[in-house]
Amino acid sequence: MSSSEDEIVLSKRVKKTSKKNGSMTSTAASELDDDLPLSQRNNGVVKSKDTSVDEDYEEPIAEKVNRKRKSENGSSTVPKKTKKVKTETDASAKKSDKEPKQKRETKPKKETKSKNAAVKAEKDEDVPTSQNEEKDEDEDEGYKWWEAEDVDGVQKWETLEHNGVLFPPEYEPLPSHVKLYYDGKPVKLSLEAEEVAGFYGAMLETDHAKNPVFQKNFFGDFLDVIKETNGSDVEIKDFEKLDFSKIFAHFEKLREEKKLLTKDQKKAMKEEKERIEEPYKTCLFNGHKELVGNFRVEPPGLFRGRGAHPRTGKLKRRVYPEMVTLNIGAGAKIPEAPPGHSWGEIKNDNTVTWLAMWRENIADSFKYVRFAASSSIKGVSDFKKFETARRLRSHVDAIRKDYTKMLKSELMQDRQMASAIYLIDVFALRAGGEKGDDEADTVGCCSLRYEHITLKPPNKVIFDFLGKDSIRFYQEVEVDKQVFKNLRIFKKAPKQPGDDLFDRINPTMLNKQLQNYMKGLTAKVFRTYNASKTMQDQLDLIPNEGTVAEKVVKFNAANRTVAILCNHQRTVSKGHGSSVQKINDKLKELMWQKIRLKRMILVLEPKLKNKQSHYFCEIDDLAKEDEEHIHHTVIARQREQVLKKMQRDNEKLKLEKQEILTEKSDEIKEKMAKIDDLEKEYKAELNGAKPEVKKNLTVEKLQQQVEVIENRIVTTTLQLKDKEDNSEVSLGTSKMNYIDPRLTVMFSKKFDVPIEKLFTKTLRDKFKWAIESADENWRF
DNA sequence: GATATCACTTAGAAGGAATACT
DNA sequence: AGTATTCCTTCTAAGTGATATC
Numbered sequence: 001m002s003s004s005e006d007e008i009v010l011s012k013r014v015k016k017t018s019k020k021n022g023s024m025t026s027t028a029a030s031e032l033d034d035d036l037p038l039s040q041r042n043n044g045v046v047k048s049k050d051t052s053v054d055e056d057y058e059e060p061i062a063e064k065v066n067r068k069r070k071s072e073n074g075s076s077t078v079p080k081k082t083k084k085v086k087t088e089t090d091a092s093a094k095k096s097d098k099e100p101k102q103k104r105e106t107k108p109k110k111e112t113k114s115k116n117a118a119v120k121a122e123k124d125e126d127v128p129t130s131q132n133e134e135k136d137e138d139e140d141e142g143y144k145w146w147e148a149e150d151v152d153g154v155q156k157w158e159t160l161e162h163n164g165v166l167f168p169p170e171y172e173p174l175p176s177h178v179k180l181y182y183d184g185k186p187v188k189l190s191l192e193a194e195e196v197a198g199f200y201g202a203m204l205e206t207d208h209a210k211n212p213v214f215q216k217n218f219f220g221d222f223l224d225v226i227k228e229t230n231g232s233d234v235e236i237k238d239f240e241k242l243d244f245s246k247i248f249a250h251f252e253k254l255r256e257e258k259k260l261l262t263k264d265q266k267k268a269m270k271e272e273k274e275r276i277e278e279p280y281k282t283c284l285f286n287g288h289k290e291l292v293g294n295f296r297v298e299p300p301g302l303f304r305g306r307g308a309h310p311r312t313g314k315l316k317r318r319v320y321p322e323m324v325t326l327n328i329g330a331g332a333k334i335p336e337a338p339p340g341h342s343w344g345e346i347k348n349d350n351t352v353t354w355l356a357m358w359r360e361n362i363a364d365s366f367k368y369v370r371f372a373a374s375s376s377i378k379g380v381s382d383f384k385k386f387e388t389a390r391r392l393r394s395h396v397d398a399i400r401k402d403y404t405k406m407l408k409s410e411l412m413q414d415r416q417m418a419s420a421i422y423l424i425d426v427f428a429l430r431a432g433g434e435k436g437d438d439e440a441d442t443v444g445c446c447s448l449r450y451e452h453i454t455l456k457p458p459n460k461v462i463f464d465f466l467g468k469d470s471i472r473f474y475q476e477v478e479v480d481k482q483v484f485k486n487l488r489i490f491k492k493a494p495k496q497p498g499d500d501l502f503d504r505i506n507p508t509m510l511n512k513q514l515q516n517y518m519k520g521l522t523a524k525v526f527r528t529y530n531a532s533k534t535m536q537d538q539l540d541l542i543p544n545e546g547t548v549a550e551k552v553v554k555f556n557a558a559n560r561t562v563a564i565l566c567n568h569q570r571t572v573s574k575g576h577g578s579s580v581q582k583i584n585d586k587l588k589e590l591m592w593q594k595i596r597l598k599r600m601i602l603v604l605e606p607k608l609k610n611k612q613s614h615y616f617c618e619i620d621d622l623a624k625e626d627e628e629h630i631h632h633t634v635i636a637r638q639r640e641q642v643l644k645k646m647q648r649d650n651e652k653l654k655l656e657k658q659e660i661l662t663e664k665s666d667e668i669k670e671k672m673a674k675i676d677d678l679e680k681e682y683k684a685e686l687n688g689a690k691p692e693v694k695k696n697l698t699v700e701k702l703q704q705q706v707e708v709i710e711n712r713i714v715t716t717t718l719q720l721k722d723k724e725d726n727s728e729v730s731l732g733t734s735k736m737n738y739i740d741p742r743l744t745v746m747f748s749k750k751f752d753v754p755i756e757k758l759f760t761k762t763l764r765d766k767f768k769w770a771i772e773s774a775d776e777n778w779r780f
Numbered sequence: 781g782a783t784a785t786c787a788c789t790t791a792g793a794a795g796g797a798a799t800a801c802t
Numbered sequence: 803a804g805t806a807t808t809c810c811t812t813c814t815a816a817g818t819g820a821t822a823t824c
Contacts, residue, residue, distance in 0.1 A: 304793085306791090306792075306793090352786085352787065352788090353787085353788080354787075354788090357786095357787095365785095365786090366785090366786065366787075368787075368788085370787095370788085381788085381789090382789095385789085430790095468790080468791065468792095469790095469791055469792060469793095471791085471792080524789085524790090568791080568792090569792085570792065570793085571792080571793080730791090730792070732791095732792090733790070733791060733792080736790085736791095737789075737790055737791085738790090
C-alpha cells in the first residue's frame with residue numbers, strides 16, 4: 001500500500017518544513033532527529049519496551065512545567081477540532097460547532113455555591129466528608145494539607161461489621177446417563193473432571209467454545225484436572241475426538257425445564273434465594289447499614305477473556321474459604337466460615353474499603369468484595385471524582401496553552417509528552433499502560449505503536465487500534481499541524497511496526513506532569529472532564545419544548561455524543577441485521593398499502609388525479625418487481641396465519657377430544673380459497689387492473705386510512721434510524737461513569753422530565769447525592 | 781528508580797425482567 | 803395471549819494509578 005510511500009514523502013517534508021519554520025524549529029528538528037529513542041541506543045533495533053527512560057531529559061521539564069501559570073489570560077489555543085470530531089455523527093449536535101468559545105467563567109469562584117450544596121446533601125446522609133468542603137481550587141494559595149491527607153487515604157472507616165461472603169453451591173454431578181464421549185466411547189470422569197467438562201459442554205454453542213485458543217487452553221487444563229484427580233478411564237489425547245453434545249443437551253434441557261416452572265415455583269425459588277442472600281447483602285459501616293456489592297464469591301468456570309486473550313478458556317478454579325481474606329472492624333464479630341472450613345486470613349485494615357479478598361488463578365491478581373455503588377463510601381469518591389474533573393475547568397486553558405507550546409520543545413521527551421496530552425485531551429484516549437504477553441494486545445495513548453496510526457498530509461491522522469476490552473478505536477481526524485509533525489517524527493526510521501510511538505514516556509511520567517498543573521490531575525480526569533463538558537454543551541442546545549418523550553430522545557442524543565467521544569461500543573446484537581431487514585420490509589409494505597389506498601381513491605373519483613397531482617404522484621413509484629414481492633409475502637403470511645390458527649385450535653380440540661382440523665377440512669379450505677382469490681386480485685392489479693373498493697368506503701374514509709399509514713411510516717422510519725444509530729453505541733457506560741449526574745438532574749428539573757426517565761432505579765440509588773443536591777441551574 | 785503489589789474505577793456481555801407488538 | 807424486543811441488572815474482565823519493595 002501507499003503507507004510506506006507516505007512515510008518517505010513525509011520524512012522529506014520534515015526537513016523542508018522544519019527549515020522553513022525558522023531557526024527555533026529547525027534546531028529542534030535536528031536535535032530531535034539524532035536524539036534516538038533509548039531502545040535503539042541500547043541495543044540496535046530491538047522492539048520498544050524501554051522502561052528505562054532517560055532521566056537527564058526529565059529534569060528540565062519538571063522544572064519548566066512546575067511553574068504555575070495562574071496569570072495566564074486563558075485564551076484557548078486549543079484546536080477547534082475537539083468539537084468537530086466529537087459530534088460529527090450526531091445530527092442534533094451539529095450546531096455545537098458554532099459555540100465552542102463559551103468560556104464563561106473568568107473566576108472559578110462561582111462554583112462554590114453549588115458545590116457546597118452538594119456537600120450539604122451528603123452530610124444529610126451522614127457521609128463522613130469533612131474534607132470535601134475545602135477541596136477547592138484556589139491553587140494560588142498553595143499547598144493544602146487536608147487534601148494531602150485525603151489523598152493518602154489514611155482512614156476509610158471507624159467500624160465495620162459484615163457476615164463474610166456467599167460461596168457458590170457445590171458441584172452437582174451429572175445424571176449417570178449424561179456422559180462425555182471420546183472417539184465415540186463414553187468416558188468415566190472424576191467429579192472434578194466432570195465439572196470441568198460440564199463448563200465447556202454448557203457453552204458448546206457459544207463463540208468462545210469455537211475459538212481455537214479457548215479450546216486449547218481449556219483442553220490443557222482439563223487434562224491437568226484429569227491427571228490430578230486420576231479422573232478418566234480413557235486416555236484422552238485429541239480434543240477433536242471429544243464429544244460434549246450430550247452434556248450440552250443436558251444443560252439445554254435444564255434451561256428449558258427452568259423456563260417451564262410455574263409462577264409459584266419461580267416465586268418460591270426467588271424467595272429461597274433471597275433468604276440465603278439476606279445476611280450478606282448488607283453490612284454495618286460506621287454503624288450505618290450499607291449495601292454490599294458483589295458479596296458472592298465468583299464461581300469456578302472457564303475464563304472468558306475478551307478479544308484475543310492468550311489465556312481465554314483456562315480453568316478458573318473454585319475458591320475455598322481458606323483462600324479468602326476477610327477485612328472487618330477490629331471489634332466486630334468474625335463471621336463463621338462454612339462448615340468444615342476456615343478463613344484464610346482476617347484483617348482489620350481501615351485504610352481500605354474492601355470487605356473480602358481472594359487471589360484468582362488466571363492472572364494471579366486480586367478479587368475484592370466491595371460496597372455497592374449506592375453506598376456512601378462509593379458516593380463520596382464518585383463526588384470527588386467529578387469535583388476533580390470540574391476543577392480542571394479552571395486549569396484547562398492554561399494546560400492547553402502549555403502543551404501547545406511544548407509541542408515544539410527541543411526535547412524529544414517533552415514533545416512526546418505534549419503530543420500525548422494533546423491526544424488524551426482531544427480524542428479522549430486512555431493513558432495506555434504497559435501490558436504483558438499473557439494479556440490481550442490492547443493499547444492506549446502511551447502504548448500506541450507505529451502501526452496504529454497512519455498519517456495523511458497535511459494533517460490527517462487515522463487511528464486504528466484495539467483499546468480497552470479489545471474494542472476497536474477507528475477514527476480519521478485532523479490534528480494540530482504541530483502534532484502532525486511530531487507524530488511523523490515519532491514514526492521516523494528506524495522505527496518500524498511494533499515499535500512504541502511514545503518511547504520516552506509512560507503513564508506514570510505523564511501523570512506526574514499533569515499533577516504539576518493541578519493537584520489530583522491524571523490522564524483519566526480528562527475523559528471525565530471532556531465527557532461532562534460535552535454533555536453540558538449538548539444539553540445547552542436543547543430547546544425546552546415538546547413532550548417528555550421528545551425531550552428524552554434529545555437527552556439520549558446528547559448522551560450518545562458523549563458515548564461516541566469515549567468510544568463506548570457494544571457488539572451489534574446477533575439479530576440486528578435481520579431486524580433491520582424486517583423493518584425495511586415493513587416500510588415497503590406500508591408504502592404499498594398507502595399506494596393501493598390512493599389507487600382506490602382514484603377508482604372512486606378519477607378526476608382527483610389531476611386536481612391533486614401532488615397527492616397522487618407517488619402511485620407509480622413502486623417498481624413492479626417490488627410490488628410482486630410484497631404481494632408474495634403478504635399472501636404467504638396470510639396462509640401461514642391460517643395454518644397457525646389451525647394448530648392452536650387443534651390443541652384445544654385435542655383436549656376436548658374433538659375431531660382435529662386438517663388442511664382438507666372445509667373450514668380451512670374456505671379460508672385458503674379466499675386467500676387464493678386475493679392472490680389473483682393482486683396479480684390482476686399488477687397487470688393494470690383497478691383495485692376493488694369495498695362498498696362502504698368513501699374517499700374521506702380512504703384518505704383517513706392513508707393518513708394512518710403515513711404516520712406509521714414516519715414512526716417506523718424514525719425507529720429504524722434510531723436503531724441503526726444506536727446499534728453499536730452503548731450509552732450506559734458514559735451515563736454511569738463519565739457524565740456528572742448533576743447534569744442529568746439539572747436537565748430533569750429544568751425540562752420537567754421525571755428523573756425515572758433518565759436514570760434507572762440502580763442509577764437513582766447510585767446518584768442519590770446528585771439528585772438531592774443539584775437544581776435546575778446547576779452547571780458542570 | 782524499576783518493578784511488584786495493591787486497590788480502586790470502568791467496561792461490555794450475558795441473562796433475566798419488563799414492555800411492546802400483533 | 804403469546805412472542806419478540808428492549809431495558810435493566812448482574813457479573814466479572816480490564817483498565818488506571820498510587821504505594822511498597824527490592
